[in-house]
Every structure is written in C-alpha cells, then in structure tokens.
Amino acid sequence: MAARPEIAAVIWDFGGVFTSSPxxxxxxxEASRGLPKDLIRRINAANHHDNAWALFERNEIDTARFDALFLEESTALGHPVRGGEVLPLLSGELRPRMVVALKTCKQHFKVGCITNNVVSMHSPGQDEVQRAAGAMGQVMPLFDAIIESSKAGVRKPDPRIYLMMCELLAVEPGRCVYLDDLGINCKPAAALGMRAIKVVDVDQTLAELADATGLTFGAESVA
Incomplete structure (x- = not known):
C-alpha cells in the first residue's frame, strides 16, 4: 500500500500510546489500598480544566502544592490520597511495535508529539519516573516537533495545543492523523478536522493507523 497523499503529518500522544496506560x-x-476502582480517574476528570492535575500539567503549581490539592480533592470524594502517591504511577512499559510504527510513519510524513506531562516527570526521582524518562529518551528524538504541556502552559484538550503543533509542523489540521488513549483528547482533534484514533490496544491502533495513512505495518511491527 502507498502512503495517502492527503496525509501530511501523524501526531501522537505519549503515555498510553508508546507506553502501557497509567x-x-x-x-x-486502588486495589492494593482497598479504594474504589477508577477513583483516581474520577478525581482527575472532575473540574478537569482547573483541578490539581490540570494546574500541575500546565506547570502552574509545584509538586508540594499538587500533593496538597490532590489530597483535598480525593478527600472530598471520601478517600484521601496524596498527590505524591500518584506521581510514581505515571510510567508504563514501552510498546516496541508502536515505536516501529512511528519510525515507519516518519519515512513518509512529518511526526509530532503532544503530551500532557508534569515537570517532575523529567527530574531525577523514583525508579518508576526514571524508567519513564528512559522510554521517552528512546522515542522523543524521533519526532519533528514536541509540545509538552508543562513547558507550553497549555494542555489537552485545549484546541490551542493542537493548532500549535500544526503551526510547528507547517501542516493543516485536515491533513493530520492524531492518536491518543483518551477520547476527551481525541474530540478536539477531530473537531479541527484531524483523523483521530483512540488508542485502545496495539493491534486495533495499528489497524486504524494503516487505514488512515495507507501504510503497512508488517511483520517487523509484530516482533
């Protein structure tokens, strides 16, 4: 199959795409602490533009303030959890097939990464954070452009961050494919005209990416 000429760029999320989902x-x-399943997701989803997580990913608060605010938000739901307990959970295992897919896309299109992250993810710390930094070190140099929320001061799903990437890559949104493991982040990309792919698992993602780009992700992607 040949690369689709109408596609100019493939834009990727990082966590939950190149690594297993946090x-x-x-x-x-949650299970180890006897907490309700998906409690942390509920905390992060509530008031998602201005909660502790949003402020931290825009680098508007430091780690100590995040720790305290997250504790306030979780306590309000009846299950106190400190923000500092959550940060080591952000890393995941690298997905080699997705890295190969990125390299394949890079041969035909511009490639960019938009990631919601926090400053502490790039600092020395717990082993889990260092492993995440190692995974990023393998993948990030492959991109033509990278936008990190903690440096840009804007985070997904704000439409501005997608348009910032299009400007960096000098492409129109309608000529882009966008991949993210969160539907809330895919919606604004689609609204701008991008072909949005919600990452559920690797097989599903590569099948949809092949359909969107016209590329074949063959045996080398399965190794």
Whole structure:
C-alpha cells in the first residue's frame, strides 16, 4: 500500500500510546489500598480544566502544592490520597511495535508529539519516573516537533495545543492523523478536522493507523 497523499503529518500522544496506560497502574494502586476502582480517574476528570492535575500539567503549581490539592480533592470524594502517591504511577512499559510504527510513519510524513506531562516527570526521582524518562529518551528524538504541556502552559484538550503543533509542523489540521488513549483528547482533534484514533490496544491502533495513512505495518511491527 502507498502512503495517502492527503496525509501530511501523524501526531501522537505519549503515555498510553508508546507506553502501557497509567490507568492500569492506577487500578493496581486502588486495589492494593482497598479504594474504589477508577477513583483516581474520577478525581482527575472532575473540574478537569482547573483541578490539581490540570494546574500541575500546565506547570502552574509545584509538586508540594499538587500533593496538597490532590489530597483535598480525593478527600472530598471520601478517600484521601496524596498527590505524591500518584506521581510514581505515571510510567508504563514501552510498546516496541508502536515505536516501529512511528519510525515507519516518519519515512513518509512529518511526526509530532503532544503530551500532557508534569515537570517532575523529567527530574531525577523514583525508579518508576526514571524508567519513564528512559522510554521517552528512546522515542522523543524521533519526532519533528514536541509540545509538552508543562513547558507550553497549555494542555489537552485545549484546541490551542493542537493548532500549535500544526503551526510547528507547517501542516493543516485536515491533513493530520492524531492518536491518543483518551477520547476527551481525541474530540478536539477531530473537531479541527484531524483523523483521530483512540488508542485502545496495539493491534486495533495499528489497524486504524494503516487505514488512515495507507501504510503497512508488517511483520517487523509484530516482533
């Protein structure tokens, strides 16, 4: 199959796309503490533009303030959890097939990464955070452009961050494919005219990416 000429760029999320989803780690933590399943997701989804998580990913508060605000928000739901307990859960295992897919796309299109992150993810710290930094170190140099929420001061799903990437790559939104593991982040991309792919698992993602780009992700992607 040949690359689709109408596609100019493929834009990727990082966590939950190139690495396994942090939601899996959240659920393990919740189970170990006897907390309701998906509690952390509920906390993060409530008031998602201005909660502790949003402020932290825009680098508007430091780690200590995030720790305290997250504790306030979780306590309000009846299950106190400190923000500092959640940060080590953000890392995941690298998905080699997705990295190969990125390299394949890079041969035909511009490639960019938009990631909601926090400053502490790039600082020395717990082993889990360092492993996440190692995964990023393998993947990030492959991109033509990268936007990190903690540096840009804007985070997904704000439409501005997608338009910022289009400007960096010098492409129109309608000529882009966008991949993210969160539907809330896919919606604004689609509204701007991008072909949005919600990442559920690797097989599903590569099948939809092949359909969107015209590329074939063959045996080397399965190794």
């Amino acid at each position: 939601f899996e780690a959240f659920n393990r933590f």
